[in-house]
Amino acid sequence: MSTASPLIVALDYTSMDAALCLADRLDPARCRVKVGKELFTRGGPDVLEALHGRGFEVFLDLKFHDIPNTVAGAVQAAAEQGVWMVNVHASGGSRMMEAARERLDRHGFDTLLIAVTVLTSLGDEDLAEIGLPASTAAQVERLARLAHKSGMHGVVCSAQESARLTEICGSDFLKVTPGIRPAFAAAEDQRRVRTPGEAMAAGSSYLVIGRPVTQAEDPMVALAAIEKELAIL
Numbered sequence: 017m018s019t020a021s022p023l024i025v026a027l028d029y030t031s032m033d034a035a036l037c038l039a040d041r042l043d044p045a046r047c048r049v050k051v052g053k054e055l056f057t058r059g060g061p062d063v064l065e066a067l068h069g070r071g072f073e074v075f076l077d078l079k080f081h082d083i084p085n086t087v088a089g090a091v092q093a094a095a096e097q098g099v100w101m102v103n104v105h106a107s108g109g110s111r112m113m114e115a116a117r118e119r120l121d122r123h124g125f126d127t128l129l130i131a132v133t134v135l136t137s138l139g140d141e142d143l144a145e146i147g148l149p150a151s152t153a154a155q156v157e158r159l160a161r162l163a164h165k166s167g168m169h170g171v172v173c174s175a176q177e178s179a180r181l182t183e184i185c186g187s188d189f190l191k192v193t194p195g196i197r198p199a200f201a202a203a204e205d206q207r208r209v210r211t212p213g214e215a216m217a218a219g220s221s222y223l224v225i226g227r228p229v230t231q232a233e234d235p236m237v238a239l240a241a242i243e244k245e246l247a248i249l
C-alpha cells in the first residue's frame with residue numbers, strides 16, 4: 017500500500033518479533049517503515065517479507081558502500097525483494113552510484129535509489145577528525161551534486177540542508193531526512209537535528225523517525241503527536 021504521508025518509522029529493534037509488534041500497531045496508510053542494519057542482520061529477508069505482507073512500503077537502509085560491481089549486485093538483490101527504497105553511500109563515488117542505477121534500470125526496477133551524504137550524527141568537528149576540512153553543509157552539498165549527476169533519485173541528508181539542496185538539485189530530487197527530533201525528544205547521538213515541522217517547512221520529502229517513536233512510553237501517542245504537528249492526522 018502506498019501512502020501520502022512523509023513519515024518513515026525506523027524499526028530499530030533487537031528482534032524481528034519486537035519490530036513486528038510495533039508494525040502491527042502501525043497503519044501502512046499512515047506511514048512507511050525502515051529496516052536498518054541491526055534488524056536486517058538479525059532477521060534477514062524474512063523481515064522484509066513480513067512487513068510487505070502487512071502492506072508496508074519498506075526503506076531498506078543498509079547504506080551500501082563497496083566497489084561498483086558489489087554495490088550494484090546488492091542493490092539488485094534489494095530490489096528483487098520488493099523494497100520501495102534502498103540506499104548507498106555517495107562517498108563511494110560516481111562510478112559506484114552509476115553502476116547501481118544502471119543495474120536497476122537494466123532490470124526494469126522502479127526502486128528508489130538514494131545516496132547518503134553526511135550522516136546526521138556527524139558535525140563539523142567529526143569531519144575534521146577523519147581528515148575532511150569541509151563543513152558538514154559544504155560536504156553535503158558536494159555529495160548531493162555528485163549523487164544528482166550520478167542518477168540517484170535523492171539523498172539522505174539532515175533537514176538543515178533540505179532547502180539548499182532543493183535550490184541546487186531541484187524539487188523532484190528527494191531529501192530523506194533522519195535526525196528528526198520533536199520537542200519532546202532528546203537529540204541523543206544525532207548532531208544535525210530539526211523538528212518534524214521545521215523539516216517539512218525546509219522542503220524535506222520524507223522524515224525518518226526512530227527512537228522518538230520506538231522508545232516512547234506509548235509509540236502510538238508519540239506518532240500521533242508528530243502527525244498533529246504536521247497537521248496530517
Ligand SMILES: O=c1ccn([C@@H]2O[C@H](COP(=O)(O)O)[C@@H](O)[C@H]2O)c(=O)[nH]1
Nearest residue numbers: 026052134135136194195224225226227
Ligand atoms: O544520516 C543518517 C542516516 C541514517 N540514519 C538512520 O535513521 C534512523 C534515525 O533514528 P533515530 O532513532 O530517530 O535517531 C536510524 O535508523 C539511523 O540508522 C540516521 O540517523 N542518519
